[in-house]
Amino acid sequence: MKPDLFESPDYYNIDDLLTDEHKLVRSAARDWVKREVSPIIEEAAQKAEFPKQIIGGLAEIGAFGPYIPEEYGGAGLDQISYGLIMQEIERGDSGVRSTASVQSSLVMYPIYKFGSEEQRKKYLPKLASGEFMGCFGLTEPDHGSNPGGMVTNFKDAGDHYILNGAKMWISNSPFADIAVVWAKSEEGRIHGLIVERGMEGFSTPETHNKWSLRASATGELIFDNVKVPKENLLPNKSGLGAPLMCLDSARFGIAWGAIGAAMDCYDTALRYAKERKQFGKPIGAFQLQQKKLAEMITEITKAQLLAWRLGNLRNEGKATSAQISMAKRNNVDMALKIARDARQILGGMGITGEYSIMRHMMNLESVVTYEGTHDIHLLITGLDITGLNAFK
Numbered sequence: 134m135k136p137d138l139f140e141s142p143d144y145y146n147i148d149d150l151l152t153d154e155h156k157l158v159r160s161a162a163r164d165w166v167k168r169e170v171s172p173i174i175e176e177a178a179q180k181a182e183f184p185k186q187i188i189g190g191l192a193e194i195g196a197f198g199p200y201i202p203e204e205y206g207g208a209g210l211d212q213i214s215y216g217l218i219m220q221e222i223e224r225g226d227s228g229v230r231s232t233a234s235v236q237s238s239l240v241m242y243p244i245y246k247f248g249s250e251e252q253r254k255k256y257l258p259k260l261a262s263g264e265f266m267g268c269f270g271l272t273e274p275d276h277g278s279n280p281g282g283m284v285t286n287f288k289d290a291g292d293h294y295i296l297n298g299a300k301m302w303i304s305n306s307p308f309a310d311i312a313v314v315w316a317k318s319e320e321g322r323i324h325g326l327i328v329e330r331g332m333e334g335f336s337t338p339e340t341h342n343k344w345s346l347r348a349s350a351t352g353e354l355i356f357d358n359v360k361v362p363k364e365n366l367l368p369n370k371s372g373l374g375a376p377l378m379c380l381d382s383a384r385f386g387i388a389w390g391a392i393g394a395a396m397d398c399y400d401t402a403l404r405y406a407k408e409r410k411q412f413g414k415p416i417g418a419f420q421l422q423q424k425k426l427a428e429m430i431t432e433i434t435k436a437q438l439l440a441w442r443l444g445n446l447r448n449e450g451k452a453t454s455a456q457i458s459m460a461k462r463n464n465v466d467m468a469l470k471i472a473r474d475a476r477q478i479l480g481g482m483g484i485t486g487e488y489s490i491m492r493h494m495m496n497l498e499s500v501v502t503y504e505g506t507h508d509i510h511l512l513i514t515g516l517d518i519t520g521l522n523a524f525k
């Protein structure tokens with residue numbers, strides 16, 4: 134793969150809207166990605182392996198629990214810093230960002246928000262340091278966009294619960310030490326349970342042959358009469374709203390992360406368009422290529438402003454789920470379109486692993502599907518503005 138020459142576009146001086154702390158956090162993440170991710174990511178993706186050697190570095194740049202208070206091992210940062218870290222990591226690779234998102238927003242967040250003090254103390258510091266890796270089990274083979282229909286369930290068996298069922302498409306599952314699993318009680322209410330690797334009847338087979346997020350491990354979670362201690366149930370919230378709150382936090386990170394992937398594609402295509410000559414001049418001098426590049430920087434700038442505003446709303450505790458949903462949908466769609474156009478600007482070179490664009494493009498096909506598909510997010514906005522439910 135070519136050396137990482139990335140230069141971040143900032144067409145509207147959005148840096149002026151950031152604090153010194155935001156810029157410091159971003160620059161630490163950016164430098165780390167250039168140093169530790171860019172040189173190895175293409176090979177990891179080609180081999181379809183999650184590069185475990187970067188776990189320590191992810192922890193050091195604050196990617197595990199950026200907004201979790203420091204007393205639990207988190208970085209204690211605000212939402213914009215969290216977003217910027219996700220942006221920088223996804224500039225390197227969406228699969229690596231997925232690992233960080235799951236650890237922070239889908240594992241640490243529910244334990245912090247809905248867990249007991251004992252659970253927080255037991256798990257959060259280890260998750261923040263990367264000593265423990267976690268995964269989040271919501272999706273099932275027959276329940277993706279409609280997780281409320283889940284059939285995974287647990288029964289009271291005296292001093293423990295018995296958990297049965299299966300989850301599918303679970304990021305980090307093949308190597309996770311713990312899983313936050315959403316399952317129905319005998320009364321049909323959804324609860325979160327912390328399931329630990331090694332519990333009898335619990336297995337995590339890997340999903341192979343993905344063309345997308347190849348540097349992120351994906352798998353199943355299978356529960357065959359797993360005995361889960363009662364103290365592993367998250368006590369402070371139940372119902373579908375609990376996992377949906379986790380998704381809000383992860384979707385917010387994705388809205389920022391997608392900007393990173395888009396910026397990398399744009400920056401690569403811009404540099405290539407200025408260097409590559411055909412018909413005696415740089416291809417960037419042709420109007421058709423300029424149109425693509427001009428539209429890219431316009432869309433990136435709009436997405437940056439949307440994410441920045443949403444970050445402020447989150448900092449003030451005012452962002453609605455529907456607002457987060459809109460940013461996730463818009464920014465991922467924007468990044469996917471930019472990746473496709475950028476790939477065309479590189480011609481044949483665009484399909485090779487010499488450049489990051491094709492990897493970003495394939496990764497984004499998962500990002501546009503997970504954490505609520507593009508269609509589902511359209512329905513969320515539709516419901517929000519009309520008050521009419523078009524889901525069923």
Ligand SMILES: Cc1cc2nc3c(=O)[nH]c(=O)nc-3n(C[C@H](O)[C@H](O)[C@H](O)COP(=O)(O)OP(=O)(O)OC[C@H]3O[C@@H](n4cnc5c(N)ncnc54)[C@H](O)[C@@H]3O)c2cc1C
Nearest residue numbers: 269270271272277278302303304499503504505506508524
């Ligand atoms: C690489 C990867 C990693 C993932 N990681 C995780 C994870 O860590 N944890 C986890 O729990 N899940 C994870 N997922 C699962 C992901 O969230 C689901 O794939 C997603 O929610 C969609 O579910 P589905 O694939 O079953 O598609 P379906 O729900 O079957 O949808 C298929 C199509 O139908 C459309 N559709 C569905 N309902 C409607 C409707 N009401 N109206 C109109 N159209 C509709 C969808 O938009 C989609 O186009 C991951 C997925 C992938 C691909």
